[in-house]
Structure formats: C-alpha cells, structure tokens
Amino acid sequence: MSPKTATITYRExxxxxxxxxxxNDPKVFLMGEDVGRYGGCYAVSKGLLEEFGEDRIxxxxxxxSGFTGAGIGSALGGMRPIVEIxxxxxxxxxxxxxxxxxxxxxxMSGGQCPVPLVIRxxxxxxxxxxxxHSHSFEGWFAHIPGLxxxxxxxxxxxxxxxxxxxxxxxxxxxxxxxxxxxxxxSVTRDYHxxxxxxxxxxxxxxxxxxxxxxxxxxxxxxxxAELSGEGIEAEVIDLRVLRPLDTETVLESVRKxxxxxxxxxxxxxxxxxxxxxTRICEQCLYDLDAPPTRVCSEEVPFPYAAELEQQCLPQPxxxxxxxxxxxxxxx
Amino acid sequence: xxxxSPPPDTDTCxxxxxxxxxxxxxxxxxAELYGAQKIRGFLxxxxxxxxxxxxxxxxxxxxxxxxxxxxxxxxxxxxxxxxRSVMAExxxxxxxxxxxxxxxxxxxxxxHRFYGGSAIVGGALPMAVGMGLxxxxxxxxxxxxxxxxxxxxxxxxxxxxMNLAVLWKTPVLFICENxxxxxxxxxxxAQSQTDLSAKAGSYKMEAWTxxxxxxxxxxxxxxxxxxFVRTRKMPLFVECRxxxxxxxxxxxxxxxxxxxxxxxxxxxxxIAGLTSTLRDQNRIxxxxxxxxxxxxxxxxxxxxxxxxxxxxxxxxxMCTDACTMEGIA
Numbered sequence: 013m014s015p016k017t018a019t020i021t022y023r024e025x026x027x028x029x030x031x032x033x034x035x036n037d038p039k040v041f042l043m044g045e046d047v048g049r050y051g052g053c054y055a056v057s058k059g060l061l062e063e064f065g066e067d068r069i070x071x072x073x074x075x076x077s078g079f080t081g082a083g084i085g086s087a088l089g090g091m092r093p094i095v096e097i098x099x100x101x102x103x104x105x106x107x108x109x110x111x112x113x114x115x116x117x118x119x120m121s122g123g124q125c126p127v128p129l130v131i132r133x134x135x136x137x138x139x140x141x142x143x144x145h146s147h148s149f150e151g152w153f154a155h156i157p158g159l160x161x162x163x164x165x166x167x168x169x170x171x172x173x174x175x176x177x178x179x180x181x182x183x184x185x186x187x188x189x190x191x192x193x194x195x196x197x198s199v200t201r202d203y204h205x206x207x208x209x210x211x212x213x214x215x216x217x218x219x220x221x222x223x224x225x226x227x228x229x230x231x232x233x234x235x236x237a238e239l240s241g242e243g244i245e246a247e248v249i250d251l252r253v254l255r256p257l258d259t260e261t262v263l264e265s266v267r268k269x270x271x272x273x274x275x276x277x278x279x280x281x282x283x284x285x286x287x288x289x290t291r292i293c294e295q296c297l298y299d300l301d302a303p304p305t306r307v308c309s310e311e312v313p314f315p316y317a318a319e320l321e322q323q324c325l326p327q328p329x330x331x332x333x334x335x336x337x338x339x340x341x342x343x
Numbered sequence: 344x345x346x347x348s349p350p351p352d353t354d355t356c357x358x359x360x361x362x363x364x365x366x367x368x369x370x371x372x373x374a375e376l377y378g379a380q381k382i383r384g385f386l387x388x389x390x391x392x393x394x395x396x397x398x399x400x401x402x403x404x405x406x407x408x409x410x411x412x413x414x415x416x417x418x419x420x421x422x423x424x425x426x427r428s429v430m431a432e433x434x435x436x437x438x439x440x441x442x443x444x445x446x447x448x449x450x451x452x453x454x455h456r457f458y459g460g461s462a463i464v465g466g467a468l469p470m471a472v473g474m475g476l477x478x479x480x481x482x483x484x485x486x487x488x489x490x491x492x493x494x495x496x497x498x499x500x501x502x503x504x505m506n507l508a509v510l511w512k513t514p515v516l517f518i519c520e521n522x523x524x525x526x527x528x529x530x531x532x533a534q535s536q537t538d539l540s541a542k543a544g545s546y547k548m549e550a551w552t553x554x555x556x557x558x559x560x561x562x563x564x565x566x567x568x569x570x571f572v573r574t575r576k577m578p579l580f581v582e583c584r585x586x587x588x589x590x591x592x593x594x595x596x597x598x599x600x601x602x603x604x605x606x607x608x609x610x611x612x613x614i615a616g617l618t619s620t621l622r623d624q625n626r627i628x629x630x631x632x633x634x635x636x637x638x639x640x641x642x643x644x645x646x647x648x649x650x651x652x653x654x655x656x657x658x659x660x661m662c663t664d665a666c667t668m669e670g671i672a
Contacts, residue, residue: 039481041480067480072507073503073506073507073510075503075506075507077469077499077500077503078469078472078500078503078504078506078507079469079503079507080469081466081468081469081470081472081473081500081503081504082469082470082472082473082476082507083473084469084470084473085458085469085470085471085472085473085474085475085476085477085487086473086474086476086477086480087473087477088458088470088473088474088477089408089473089474089475089476089477089478089481089487090477090481091476091477091480091481093473108463108466108500109466109469109470112463112466113461113463113466113470117451117458117459119444119664119665120441120444120445120449120451120459121441121444121445121449121451121453121459122439122440122441122442122443122444122445122451123442123664124441124451124452124453124454125451125453125458125459157665158665
C-alpha cells in the first residue's frame with residue numbers, strides 16, 4: 013500500500029468528514045438522537061463529543077420534528093447545523109419540517125431566507141430490522157423541489173461530500189446506506205472534498221448501462237463482473253446525486269450502450285427508477301435496442317426473516333438476469 | 344414580574360393607536376379587495392387581535408427575530424415592512440415582499456428578521472427554538488418571538504418545541520394568541536387542559552397570561568417579557584387572551600359561534616378601548632384621531648395603487664429559483 017493511501021471504513025470516512033467540517037467552521041454543529049454520549053447509533057460520531065464538546069455534538073430528545081425544525085431555525089440564524097436522523101423511517105416524523113419548511117422557505121420568501129442545513133440519515137435494508145427500520149425513502153425526498161439529495165456509495169464520497177453539502181445555501185439530505193458503514197476502501201490519506209454535482213462512471217463498458225446509487229452500487233458491480241465473464245461489458249453509473257439528477261451522464265452512457273437497467277433499492281411504483289427510465293424514454297427512446305428495465309425492491313413492507321428479506325432486495329443475480337434478458341432475450 | 348414602568352406618554356399612546364388602526368384599516372381594505380377579486384387564495388384577518396401584535400412587536404429590538412402565523416399581515420407592518428410591499432404581495436406582484444410567491448399567508452422579510460408567515464399550524468415553533476439556539480451558540484443577545492394560536496397547542500410540535508426550548512435554554516418568547524377557536528373548534532373541545540399557561544408551565548417553562556384586548560397592559564407585559572427572555576436567556580410563554588372579530592377566513596360561515604358572543608367581545612375592541620381611555624384623560628382630540636385615520640388611509644391607498652401598477656414576476660425567473668447550484672460543485 014502506498015504511504016499516501018489508507019484503508020478505512022465508510023463509517024470512518026463519514027466521521028472524518030464530520031471532524032473536518034467541525035474543525036474548519038465554528039458555526040458547524042451536529043445534533044441528533046444519541047450522537048454524543050452514545051457515540052451515534054452506528055458509531056459514526058464516536059469520539060466527537062470528547063473533541064468538540066456538548067454544544068457542538070448535541071444529543072437531542074426523541075423528537076425528529078422538533079430537532080429538525082430547530083436545525084432549520086439555527087440555519088436561518090447563522091449556524092451550519094448537521095442534523096442526524098437515526099434512520100430514514102424516522103425522518104417521516106420530520107417530514108413537515110423538511111418538506112413544508114426546509115424545502116420551501118428560500119423560494120417562498122422570494123429568495124430571502126435560504127436554509128443551509130444538512131440532514132444525514134441511514135437508509136436501506138438487509139439487516140433484519142423489519143418493516144420500520146429498513147426502507148429506502150431517498151427516492152421520495154428526491155421528488156421535492158428545494159432539496160438536494162446525495163447518496164454517497166464509496167468511502168471517498170462518504171468522507172468528501174459533507175463539506176460541499178455544508179457550503180450549499182440550500183438544504184442537502186445525505187443518505188448513508190447502513191450496510192456500507194463497515195465497508196472498507198483504500199482512500200488517500202490526505203482529506204479532500206469531492207464534487208457533488210455529477211454522476212460517475214464506476215466501471216466503463218459498451219454493452220449495457222447499469223444505473224444505480226448507494227448500497228446497490230456494489231451489488232451492481234458484482235453483477236457486472238459476473239456478466240463480463242459471459243462477454244457482456246456493463247457500464248456502471250453511480251448517480252451519487254439523486255436531486256438534481258445528472259441526466260446528461262446517464263443519457264451519454266445509454267446512447268452508447270443502447271441498453272439500460274436501473275437498480276434502485278426503493279419500491280418500484282413511483283420510484284426514482286421510474287423517473288430515470290422516463291427521462292431516458294423521453295430523450296433517447298430511439299437509441300435503445302431493448303426496452304429499459306429495472307431491478308427494485310419487492311413491494312412489501314420488509315420482513316424480518318433473513319432469507320425472505322434478502323429476496324426482497326435487489327441482488328447481483330437479479331441484476332445479472334435483468335441484463336441477460338435485455339441482451340439476449342433470456343433469463 | 345418586574346417593576347412596572349410609568350404609564351406611557353401621550354406620543355407613545357398615539358403611536359400605539361396608530362399601529363392598531365393601521366392593521367385594522369389594512370385588514371378592512373384586504374377584505375374589500377378580496378370581494379373585488381384583487382386578492383385571492385386564503386385570507387385571514389386580524390381584526391380584534393391588534394393589541395397582541397402591536398404590544399409584542401413594539402417591545403422587540405430591530406435585530407430581534409420573529410416567526411408568525413398565516414394571520415400575520417399586521418405583524419409584518421408593525422415590524423417595519425411597508426404597506427406597499429405587503430399589499431403588492433397580497434396582489435401576487437413581483438414588488439411584493441416575497442415577489443408574489445408567498446401571498447397573504449407567507450410574508451417574509453429577512454431585512455426585518457421576520458422569518459415568515461407559516462401556514463402549517465405549530466410548524467414554526469421548532470424553528471423559533473433553533474433561531475434561539477443559534478443566538479445562544481453565537482453569544483448574541485438578540486431574542487426570537489414566535490406567534491401561534493391556541494390551535495397550535497394541540498400539535499405535537501408544540502410539545503417538542505416547549506421541551507427543547509427549556510432544555511436548551513433558548514431565548515425565545517412564545518406568544519400564544521388565544522382567540523378561543525382553532526378555526527371553528529373551540530378550545531374546550533380541543534384541549535383537555537384549557538389553561539394554556541399551566542400546560543406550558545408543565546415543561547418548567549415560565550408562563551404568563553395576559554389580556555390581549557388591552558393594549559396598555561399588553562405593552563407593559565410585552566416589555567417585561569422581552570426583558571425576561573433577553574436577560575435570563577430563557578424561554579417564556581405568554582398566553583394572550585384575545586378574539587377575532589371576523590370569520591376565520593373568507594370562506595367561513597361562522598356556524599360555531601353566536602353573534603352575541605362576537606358582539607360581547609367587540610365591546611372590548613382594543614382600538615375603541617385605547618381611544619376612550621385617551622379621551623377620558625383628554626389626551627386625544629377628535630382631530631387627532633381624524634388626522635391619524637387620514638394618514639393611514641393615504642398610506643393604504645398608496646399601497647393599493649402601487650400593487651395595482653406592479654407586474655407579476657416573470658414565470659421563468661420563478662421556475663429557475665427552486666435550488667441554487669453554487670457551493671455544491
């Protein structure tokens with residue numbers, strides 16, 4: 013390993029991003045349920061209380077609407093709050109504040125009252141946490157004008173997206189797939205931020221475009237590796253930013269490969285995948301050699317039982333099969 | 344409470360009268376313009392409740408912030424927004440305080456530290472706590488006032504905000520405009536505990552109750568309340584007992600209350616009350632009152648003319664402004 017790189021987990025990446033933001037700007041503070049003494053539900057903020065104190069690593073009572081609204085108010089009042097919501101299912105308790113206030117205030121006030129707020133939350137299934145802790149609501153939030161939605165999949169993005177998100181004058185929601193927290197990656201030792209505007213091609217290919225983000229990225233890359241052995245070279249695109257969508261990068265890839273599978277851990281109906289495929293159909297339908305298709309989660313509240321839950325989620329074999337169907341007309 | 348201040352001088356009293364009359368006449372003009380279909384959407388008028396906004400907002404410093412409800416035209420005017428900018432907003436014009444995007448329920452002015460009329464009952468309370476938290480964390484001695492009605496007390500966000508405000512010692516003045524009805528539902532049909540100060544007090548919140556129909560006592564209480572919040576750096580809840588003389592909105596047939604009840608409250612009209620007090624003390628003449636009325640009428644007519652002559656924001660400008668793109672690249 014080069015001395016310029018280090019292997020760290022996604023969790024450590026997020027923590028490093030938080031530390032840097034807290035060190036660089038005294039107006040930045042973190043608040044949420046158990047972010048302080050407990051060290052964060054997923055141990056992301058462990059150690060930060062000792063370093064930055066109770067004012068800036070602020071434990072909150074269980075009141076998602078209250079502390080999210082307080083985040084909005086403190087952003088209006090000159091601070092740069094980072095609100096942590098333990099899991100995106102709990103963010104539904106703060107929907108009023110996020111949708112009716114954070115997303116609207118700048119526009120509704122004629123541009124006078126921007127809300128520079130960052131909200132982080134864990135998303136995704138696969139941990140046997142059943143139907144109130146496992147869902148993926150980033151696609152829902154991506155429906156809302158006035159919000160920006162980030163979904164870091166790599167450790168580098170997990171570490172580097174926070175500061176640009178804080179620099180944004182509008183509310184930014186960051187969805188961290190909880191299955192990624194333990195994932196290790198080799199990253200540069202020197203901390204740096206990343207761009208938060210564009211999708212990134214994680215694997216180039218010419219036969220099919222696989223469009224995905226977040227926790228599904230690595231399942232998609234696994235499927236792409238398997239397909240490569242069969243002579244299908246898949247291009248894998250990591251969306252990274254779910255709103256505003258980088259349609260350009262998607263279309264560029266699809267126009268080249270002429271086939272597309274969207275992999276989205278959200279439920280199929282009314283999903284982000286539906287939006288992406290619609291944009292593809294609107295703008296390059298006649299470049300396609302096969303109908304666009306998608307792999308989503310089963311439309312049920314996720315069950316507890318491991319084997320059942322795994323079947324509910326997008327998996328490498330489902331992704332590979334979807335590709336085979338549109339490349340060869342076989343399953 | 345602190346030591347009461349000496350009774351206000353005549354100029355102050357005439358100023359209070361003028362403020363309340365400005366709100367009353369502005370609201371009456373809005374009702375008229377609604378009938379003429381110049382103003383559309385929902386329109387909630389503040390007639391009868393003027394003493395609360397005037398008392399509290401006159402006690403604030405210009406760098407103090409406030410959050411309002413959807414019945415907030417008067418609050419905006421007293422904090423210093425011009426009649427022109429508010430009226431143009433009512434007309435949906437680009438010259439309005441929010442470029443015509445917000446309308447009656449969503450007036451804002453960052454310059455005046457007015458963070459909006461909110462149309463989600465209770466939704467501004469957590470934001471006010473956050474504003475107070477920001478002031479505390481930055482070591483600033485400014486405070487935040489948050490207006491809401493008795494209806495908001497039933498919302499979960501009231502509970503969350505009261506708890507956070509005290510827990511985090513935020514300098515926020517919570518002003519409950521208790522006009523006895525959440526839209527058409529009477530307080531005693533909505534609350535198990537109708538003593539709202541007792542309810543706020545259960546969060547270890549300092550809580551006072553005030554007659555919101557008497558401008559002089561309202562002003563004195565507001566002065567002490569602002570002083571309390573600023574010097575102790577703690578939140579305070581003040582229930583202001585008041586009454587709206589008009590319907591909830593322009594669509595309300597008022598089936599839930601009697602004419603007698605409305606007439607009974609109108610006898611406590613804060614404007615008539617102050618006028619008669621000043622007359623009894625020979626501190627106002629009919630000419631004074633007439634002069635104030637004429638000034639206000641001119642100001643409002645100027646606002647209406649301004650709004651009439653203003654144009655709508657270009658559609659494209661409005662559309663492209665939902666998200667700024669800078670900063671995140």
